[in-house]
Amino acid sequence: MSSAKKSSAGQCPTQETDTIFQRIRTQVQKSSSNTYIFFVFGASGDLAKKKIYPTLWWLYRDGLLPENIIFIGYARSALTVEKVFQNCEKYMKLQDSERDLYKKFISINSYVSGSYDNPKDFQRLHNEANKIAKEETANRLFYLALPPSVYGSVSELISSNCRPKEPAWLRLIVEKPFGKDLESSNNLSKHLSKHYKEEEIYRIDHYLGKEMVQNLVVLRFANRIFSRVWNRDSIAAIIIIFKEDIGTQGRGGYFDEFGIIRDVIQNHLMQILSIVAMEAPRSTKGEDIRDEKVKVLRRIQPIKMEDVTLGQYVGDKNSSNEEHRKGYLDDEGVPKDSKTPTFAQVVMHINNERWDGVPFILRGGKALNEKKAEVRIQFRDMPGSMFEVDGEKTARDELVIRVQPNEAIYLKMNNKRPGEMGFRVEETELDLTYNERYQGVKLPDAYERLILDVFMGHQINFVRSDELEEAWRIVTPVLSEIDDKNNKNVNVIPYPFGSSGLQEAFDICSKYDYTYSGTYVWKDERSNSQTSPPKKNDEANSLKTVERKTLRSDSSAAVKKTEQSGSTSKK
Ligand SMILES: NC(=O)C1=CN([C@@H]2O[C@H](COP(=O)(O)OP(=O)(O)OC[C@H]3O[C@@H](n4cnc5c(N)ncnc54)[C@H](OP(=O)(O)O)[C@@H]3O)[C@@H](O)[C@H]2O)C=CC1
Numbered sequence: 118m119s120s121a122k123k124s125s126a127g128q129c130p131t132q133e134t135d136t137i138f139q140r141i142r143t144q145v146q147k148s149s150s151n152t153y154i155f156f157v158f159g160a161s162g163d164l165a166k167k168k169i170y171p172t173l174w175w176l177y178r179d180g181l182l183p184e185n186i187i188f189i190g191y192a193r194s195a196l197t198v199e200k201v202f203q204n205c206e207k208y209m210k211l212q213d214s215e216r217d218l219y220k221k222f223i224s225i226n227s228y229v230s231g232s233y234d235n236p237k238d239f240q241r242l243h244n245e246a247n248k249i250a251k252e253e254t255a256n257r258l259f260y261l262a263l264p265p266s267v268y269g270s271v272s273e274l275i276s277s278n279c280r281p282k283e284p285a286w287l288r289l290i291v292e293k294p295f296g297k298d299l300e301s302s303n304n305l306s307k308h309l310s311k312h313y314k315e316e317e318i319y320r321i322d323h324y325l326g327k328e329m330v331q332n333l334v335v336l337r338f339a340n341r342i343f344s345r346v347w348n349r350d351s352i353a354a355i356i357i358i359f360k361e362d363i364g365t366q367g368r369g370g371y372f373d374e375f376g377i378i379r380d381v382i383q384n385h386l387m388q389i390l391s392i393v394a395m396e397a398p399r400s401t402k403g404e405d406i407r408d409e410k411v412k413v414l415r416r417i418q419p420i421k422m423e424d425v426t427l428g429q430y431v432g433d434k435n436s437s438n439e440e441h442r443k444g445y446l447d448d449e450g451v452p453k454d455s456k457t458p459t460f461a462q463v464v465m466h467i468n469n470e471r472w473d474g475v476p477f478i479l480r481g482g483k484a485l486n487e488k489k490a491e492v493r494i495q496f497r498d499m500p501g502s503m504f505e506v507d508g509e510k511t512a513r514d515e516l517v518i519r520v521q522p523n524e525a526i527y528l529k530m531n532n533k534r535p536g537e538m539g540f541r542v543e544e545t546e547l548d549l550t551y552n553e554r555y556q557g558v559k560l561p562d563a564y565e566r567l568i569l570d571v572f573m574g575h576q577i578n579f580v581r582s583d584e585l586e587e588a589w590r591i592v593t594p595v596l597s598e599i600d601d602k603n604n605k606n607v608n609v610i611p612y613p614f615g616s617s618g619l620q621e622a623f624d625i626c627s628k629y630d631y632t633y634s635g636t637y638v639w640k641d642e643r644s645n646s647q648t649s650p651p652k653k654n655d656e657a658n659s660l661k662t663v664e665r666k667t668l669r670s671d672s673s674a675a676v677k678k679t680e681q682s683g684s685t686s687k688k
Pocket residue numbers: 159160161162163164165167192193194233261262263264265266267292293294371
């Protein structure tokens with residue numbers, strides 16, 4: 118059977134995926150006979166060691182990079198290549214059989230130490246790069262894995278001192294945060310546009326490299342079943358959630374200046390929102406998609422303080438987990454009186470024909486009970502329904518796009534209780550869990566995809582300056598209120614490390630017509646009943662959990678019984 122046939126049956130698309138990567142490989146490798154130089158600025162730092170170097174290694178190992186490539190790390194610290202790789206080793210996921218190739222990879226790396234503001238250091242770097250590459254026309258990619266405070270000087274000095282000779286190109290990859298508010302972001306954009314053409318700038322938001330985020334465009338615009346209901350007539354509310362089960366882990370110094378809204382909501386979650394809410398682009402071309410994303414952002418009003426819930430995690434003294442016993446204020450670098458939010462929920466309103474009246478609730482938090490990112494599209498109640506469950510309305514349908522972990526799309530829906538007489542309704546799901554449906558398919562890491570995009574000159578998954586400006590316009594007014602330490606309107610509520618969120622945030626969801634009954638539990642969460650929102654009254658919570666468990670064991674017993682009698686086949 119040909120690989121295409123296998124894949125269309127949905128059984129084994131692995132070979133086809135390999136072909137796609139083969140195509141990428143050929144495209145990247147053929148795109149120029151030149152040498153490529155990949156510069157990692159901030160090579161001594163956290164992002165470089167955890168993400169950038171490991172990604173470069175995986176791409177190199179898998180043969181996805183051009184053959185003539187060299188890597189140059191740059192930072193102020195007096196390091197060597199050996200030391201850089203010692204720092205990264207634990208993140209490389211190295212197999213014994215890869216050792217020889219890994220040595221080869223290390224051998225094409227160099228390290229240059231220098232300042233971020235002295236032109237002489239950049240001239241020296243330029244000369245060194247020409248020397249190592251043995252040519253002046255190598256294409257150059259610069260990854261700025263640096264604190265934003267030095268973006269200005271570094272980007273300017275690269276442009277004026279490190280450009281290759283034509284016809285070679287230069288591409289600059291800039292990490293978020295792109296500014297701190299509308300003004301500083303606009304200043305950074307102006308600064309960059311003075312020194313670079315827009316097509317040379319790649320503002321990275323790694324959420325745009327995630328499989329399920331990329332899938333949103335296909336899910337929305339290749340399925341008539343969704344396109345007809347994707348609007349205010351059918352949808353009651355949309356929630357976009359980011360949860361992490363770790364605290365700031367020593368990055369508190371950076372985090373305290375930014376807070377969770379700048380860290381994940383203004384960028385990752387708003388990028389997801391813009392794809393979920395945009396109109397159909399003219400084509401799948403990058404500029405068409407980015408045009409539509411900006412258009413929908415333009416229709417969002419700035420967030421109001423009354424639509425914001427903020428929290429900061431505190432240590433859970435009773436936890437057996439040592440990390441959980443420490444609060445945000447215990448992190449090194451965090452001022453002891455900091456009010457920086459580590460949890461936030463904001464509600465956004467899109468003022469257009471499609472979305473008027475539909476709340477978009479964006480929620481992000483650190484030090485919660487689990488790591489998870491997902492989009493929940495909750496449909497309105499079934500009008501004129503003849504069904505009820507225990508005297509109450511049947512549950513609403515909800516489409517869930519699970520971004521991570523364990524990528525899945527599932528549609529929560531009502532179903533006749535299998536095996537029973539009559540029309541008793543039970544909540545269940547249509548389930549597309551990737552690791553079951555697409556067994557053996559490798560989903561590349563977000564950074565792998567995005568770095569490949571840069572090599573290929575594809576800007577589709579990078580943030581354009583007008584998108585950025587709109588995103589900052591929407592969040593800047595509440596950020597300035599939050600930053601104002603004397604503002605009495607700002608209430609940052611403490612929550613224990615490991616909790617599922619803030620009750621106050623869930624209350625706002627109910628106010629905005631997002632209903633959560635707690636009667637449905639997704640299969641990944643069945644063993645972990647903590648994922649439901651906290652109840653005000655713990656007793657009520659445990660009662661509900663018991664009820665839910667009983668309900669489910671009832672139904673599985675019913676299925677079992679009928680299975681035994683041979684009348685129902687197992688799903
Ligand atoms: N770490 C992460 O998981 C993520 C980080 N990012 C973003 O990536 C960028 C880099 O992050 P990360 O690696 O964590 O940052 P680091 O704090 O580790 O900084 C990177 C390097 O920059 C230099 N540096 C640090 N502080 C300063 C300073 N005040 N002035 C000048 N140079 C400094 C240091 O190198 P030296 O002293 O040797 O010059 C350091 O090794 C940031 O913009 C961050 O927001 C984005 C997503 C995730």
